[in-house]
Amino acid sequence: MGGKIIESLLPIVAVIILAVSSVSAIRWLMEWSKNNKQPVKTANAKLMSKREDTRRTGRSSGTRKSSLSLGRSQQKTSYFLTFEFEDGERSEFNVNGREYGAHAEGDAGELTYQGTRFHSFERITTV
Structure with missing residues:
Protein backbone atom coordinates (compact mmCIF):
# COMPACT_ATOMS: atom_id res chain seq x y z
CA MET A 1 0.00 0.00 0.00
CA GLN A 38 21.64 47.95 -21.33
CA PRO A 39 24.57 50.20 -22.22
CA VAL A 40 27.93 49.53 -20.60
CA LYS A 41 28.49 52.35 -18.10
CA THR A 42 31.53 53.56 -16.20
CA ALA A 43 31.02 55.71 -13.11
CA ASN A 44 32.93 56.86 -10.06
CA ALA A 45 31.93 54.73 -7.10
CA LYS A 46 33.00 53.69 -3.63
CA LEU A 47 32.94 50.10 -2.39
CA MET A 48 30.66 50.26 0.64
CA SER A 49 30.35 46.61 1.64
CA LYS A 50 31.28 43.06 0.81
CA ARG A 51 29.28 39.96 1.65
CA GLU A 52 29.36 36.22 1.07
CA ASP A 53 26.46 33.81 0.80
CA THR A 54 27.46 30.19 1.43
CA ARG A 55 24.99 27.42 0.76
CA ARG A 56 25.34 23.70 1.24
CA THR A 57 23.61 21.31 -1.11
CA GLY A 58 23.21 17.57 -0.78
CA ARG A 59 22.35 15.32 2.11
CA SER A 60 24.10 14.84 5.39
CA SER A 61 23.74 12.07 7.93
CA GLY A 62 21.48 14.21 10.08
CA THR A 63 23.63 13.93 13.19
CA ARG A 64 25.62 16.85 14.48
CA LYS A 65 28.51 14.74 15.73
CA SER A 66 29.06 12.95 12.45
CA SER A 67 30.33 14.63 9.32
CA LEU A 68 29.59 11.60 7.15
CA SER A 69 27.41 12.31 4.16
CA LEU A 70 24.85 10.00 2.65
CA GLY A 71 25.17 11.52 -0.79
CA ARG A 72 27.15 14.14 -2.59
CA SER A 73 27.40 17.29 -0.54
CA GLN A 74 28.71 20.54 -1.97
CA GLN A 75 29.19 24.02 -0.68
CA LYS A 76 28.69 27.00 -2.99
CA THR A 77 29.77 30.50 -2.06
CA SER A 78 28.45 33.55 -3.88
CA TYR A 79 30.26 36.87 -3.51
CA PHE A 80 28.69 40.34 -3.60
CA LEU A 81 30.07 43.88 -3.69
CA THR A 82 27.91 46.93 -2.93
CA PHE A 83 28.96 50.22 -4.49
CA GLU A 84 27.74 53.73 -3.84
CA PHE A 85 27.71 56.21 -6.71
CA GLU A 86 28.36 59.94 -6.42
CA ASP A 87 24.59 60.65 -6.36
CA GLY A 88 24.16 58.40 -3.30
CA GLU A 89 22.52 55.52 -5.16
CA ARG A 90 23.78 52.03 -4.31
CA SER A 91 24.01 48.88 -6.40
CA GLU A 92 25.03 45.36 -5.44
CA PHE A 93 26.81 43.08 -7.91
CA ASN A 94 27.46 39.35 -7.86
CA VAL A 95 31.18 38.85 -8.54
CA ASN A 96 33.65 35.98 -8.68
CA GLY A 97 35.96 35.15 -5.78
CA ARG A 98 38.99 36.76 -7.42
CA GLU A 99 37.22 40.13 -7.78
CA TYR A 100 35.85 39.84 -4.26
CA GLY A 101 39.29 39.30 -2.79
CA ALA A 102 40.95 42.03 -4.86
CA HIS A 103 38.99 44.90 -3.31
CA ALA A 104 38.48 46.29 0.19
CA GLU A 105 35.61 48.21 1.70
CA GLY A 106 36.26 51.92 1.31
CA ASP A 107 38.06 51.58 -2.05
CA ALA A 108 37.14 54.35 -4.48
CA GLY A 109 37.48 54.07 -8.21
CA GLU A 110 35.80 53.57 -11.56
CA LEU A 111 33.09 50.94 -11.74
CA THR A 112 32.16 49.50 -15.12
CA TYR A 113 28.85 47.66 -15.27
CA GLN A 114 25.98 46.76 -17.57
CA GLY A 115 22.58 46.65 -15.90
CA THR A 116 23.07 44.28 -12.97
CA ARG A 117 26.20 42.73 -14.52
CA PHE A 118 29.57 43.65 -13.02
CA HIS A 119 32.38 44.22 -15.53
CA SER A 120 35.29 45.70 -13.55
CA PHE A 121 36.37 48.02 -10.78
CA GLU A 122 39.58 50.00 -11.14
CA ARG A 123 40.71 51.44 -7.84
CA ILE A 124 41.94 55.04 -7.93
CA THR A 125 45.04 55.41 -5.82
CA THR A 126 46.04 58.74 -4.38
CA VAL A 127 49.68 59.55 -3.74
Missing part, protein backbone atom coordinates in the same frame (compact mmCIF):
# COMPACT_ATOMS: atom_id res chain seq x y z
CA GLY A 2 2.82 2.41 0.88
CA GLY A 3 4.48 1.62 -2.46
CA LYS A 4 1.40 2.75 -4.38
CA ILE A 5 1.37 6.09 -2.59
CA ILE A 6 5.01 6.67 -3.44
CA GLU A 7 4.39 5.64 -7.06
CA SER A 8 1.55 8.14 -7.35
CA LEU A 9 3.58 10.95 -5.72
CA LEU A 10 6.71 10.52 -7.86
CA PRO A 11 5.25 12.10 -11.02
CA ILE A 12 3.90 15.02 -8.98
CA VAL A 13 7.29 15.62 -7.34
CA ALA A 14 8.99 15.37 -10.76
CA VAL A 15 6.61 17.96 -12.23
CA ILE A 16 7.22 20.32 -9.29
CA ILE A 17 11.00 20.00 -9.65
CA LEU A 18 10.76 20.59 -13.41
CA ALA A 19 8.51 23.64 -12.88
CA VAL A 20 10.82 25.22 -10.30
CA SER A 21 13.85 24.60 -12.52
CA SER A 22 12.08 26.06 -15.53
CA VAL A 23 11.02 29.21 -13.66
CA SER A 24 14.57 29.68 -12.40
CA ALA A 25 16.01 29.25 -15.90
CA ILE A 26 13.48 31.67 -17.39
CA ARG A 27 14.27 34.32 -14.75
CA TRP A 28 18.01 33.94 -15.40
CA LEU A 29 17.48 34.20 -19.15
CA MET A 30 15.29 37.31 -18.78
CA GLU A 31 17.90 39.05 -16.59
CA TRP A 32 20.69 38.06 -18.99
CA SER A 33 18.70 39.43 -21.94
CA LYS A 34 17.81 42.64 -20.08
CA ASN A 35 21.47 43.22 -19.16
CA ASN A 36 22.53 42.70 -22.80
CA LYS A 37 20.17 45.49 -23.85
Whole structure:
Protein backbone atom coordinates (compact mmCIF):
# COMPACT_ATOMS: atom_id res chain seq x y z
CA MET A 1 0.00 0.00 0.00
CA GLY A 2 2.82 2.41 0.88
CA GLY A 3 4.48 1.62 -2.46
CA LYS A 4 1.40 2.75 -4.38
CA ILE A 5 1.37 6.09 -2.59
CA ILE A 6 5.01 6.67 -3.44
CA GLU A 7 4.39 5.64 -7.06
CA SER A 8 1.55 8.14 -7.35
CA LEU A 9 3.58 10.95 -5.72
CA LEU A 10 6.71 10.52 -7.86
CA PRO A 11 5.25 12.10 -11.02
CA ILE A 12 3.90 15.02 -8.98
CA VAL A 13 7.29 15.62 -7.34
CA ALA A 14 8.99 15.37 -10.76
CA VAL A 15 6.61 17.96 -12.23
CA ILE A 16 7.22 20.32 -9.29
CA ILE A 17 11.00 20.00 -9.65
CA LEU A 18 10.76 20.59 -13.41
CA ALA A 19 8.51 23.64 -12.88
CA VAL A 20 10.82 25.22 -10.30
CA SER A 21 13.85 24.60 -12.52
CA SER A 22 12.08 26.06 -15.53
CA VAL A 23 11.02 29.21 -13.66
CA SER A 24 14.57 29.68 -12.40
CA ALA A 25 16.01 29.25 -15.90
CA ILE A 26 13.48 31.67 -17.39
CA ARG A 27 14.27 34.32 -14.75
CA TRP A 28 18.01 33.94 -15.40
CA LEU A 29 17.48 34.20 -19.15
CA MET A 30 15.29 37.31 -18.78
CA GLU A 31 17.90 39.05 -16.59
CA TRP A 32 20.69 38.06 -18.99
CA SER A 33 18.70 39.43 -21.94
CA LYS A 34 17.81 42.64 -20.08
CA ASN A 35 21.47 43.22 -19.16
CA ASN A 36 22.53 42.70 -22.80
CA LYS A 37 20.17 45.49 -23.85
CA GLN A 38 21.64 47.95 -21.33
CA PRO A 39 24.57 50.20 -22.22
CA VAL A 40 27.93 49.53 -20.60
CA LYS A 41 28.49 52.35 -18.10
CA THR A 42 31.53 53.56 -16.20
CA ALA A 43 31.02 55.71 -13.11
CA ASN A 44 32.93 56.86 -10.06
CA ALA A 45 31.93 54.73 -7.10
CA LYS A 46 33.00 53.69 -3.63
CA LEU A 47 32.94 50.10 -2.39
CA MET A 48 30.66 50.26 0.64
CA SER A 49 30.35 46.61 1.64
CA LYS A 50 31.28 43.06 0.81
CA ARG A 51 29.28 39.96 1.65
CA GLU A 52 29.36 36.22 1.07
CA ASP A 53 26.46 33.81 0.80
CA THR A 54 27.46 30.19 1.43
CA ARG A 55 24.99 27.42 0.76
CA ARG A 56 25.34 23.70 1.24
CA THR A 57 23.61 21.31 -1.11
CA GLY A 58 23.21 17.57 -0.78
CA ARG A 59 22.35 15.32 2.11
CA SER A 60 24.10 14.84 5.39
CA SER A 61 23.74 12.07 7.93
CA GLY A 62 21.48 14.21 10.08
CA THR A 63 23.63 13.93 13.19
CA ARG A 64 25.62 16.85 14.48
CA LYS A 65 28.51 14.74 15.73
CA SER A 66 29.06 12.95 12.45
CA SER A 67 30.33 14.63 9.32
CA LEU A 68 29.59 11.60 7.15
CA SER A 69 27.41 12.31 4.16
CA LEU A 70 24.85 10.00 2.65
CA GLY A 71 25.17 11.52 -0.79
CA ARG A 72 27.15 14.14 -2.59
CA SER A 73 27.40 17.29 -0.54
CA GLN A 74 28.71 20.54 -1.97
CA GLN A 75 29.19 24.02 -0.68
CA LYS A 76 28.69 27.00 -2.99
CA THR A 77 29.77 30.50 -2.06
CA SER A 78 28.45 33.55 -3.88
CA TYR A 79 30.26 36.87 -3.51
CA PHE A 80 28.69 40.34 -3.60
CA LEU A 81 30.07 43.88 -3.69
CA THR A 82 27.91 46.93 -2.93
CA PHE A 83 28.96 50.22 -4.49
CA GLU A 84 27.74 53.73 -3.84
CA PHE A 85 27.71 56.21 -6.71
CA GLU A 86 28.36 59.94 -6.42
CA ASP A 87 24.59 60.65 -6.36
CA GLY A 88 24.16 58.40 -3.30
CA GLU A 89 22.52 55.52 -5.16
CA ARG A 90 23.78 52.03 -4.31
CA SER A 91 24.01 48.88 -6.40
CA GLU A 92 25.03 45.36 -5.44
CA PHE A 93 26.81 43.08 -7.91
CA ASN A 94 27.46 39.35 -7.86
CA VAL A 95 31.18 38.85 -8.54
CA ASN A 96 33.65 35.98 -8.68
CA GLY A 97 35.96 35.15 -5.78
CA ARG A 98 38.99 36.76 -7.42
CA GLU A 99 37.22 40.13 -7.78
CA TYR A 100 35.85 39.84 -4.26
CA GLY A 101 39.29 39.30 -2.79
CA ALA A 102 40.95 42.03 -4.86
CA HIS A 103 38.99 44.90 -3.31
CA ALA A 104 38.48 46.29 0.19
CA GLU A 105 35.61 48.21 1.70
CA GLY A 106 36.26 51.92 1.31
CA ASP A 107 38.06 51.58 -2.05
CA ALA A 108 37.14 54.35 -4.48
CA GLY A 109 37.48 54.07 -8.21
CA GLU A 110 35.80 53.57 -11.56
CA LEU A 111 33.09 50.94 -11.74
CA THR A 112 32.16 49.50 -15.12
CA TYR A 113 28.85 47.66 -15.27
CA GLN A 114 25.98 46.76 -17.57
CA GLY A 115 22.58 46.65 -15.90
CA THR A 116 23.07 44.28 -12.97
CA ARG A 117 26.20 42.73 -14.52
CA PHE A 118 29.57 43.65 -13.02
CA HIS A 119 32.38 44.22 -15.53
CA SER A 120 35.29 45.70 -13.55
CA PHE A 121 36.37 48.02 -10.78
CA GLU A 122 39.58 50.00 -11.14
CA ARG A 123 40.71 51.44 -7.84
CA ILE A 124 41.94 55.04 -7.93
CA THR A 125 45.04 55.41 -5.82
CA THR A 126 46.04 58.74 -4.38
CA VAL A 127 49.68 59.55 -3.74
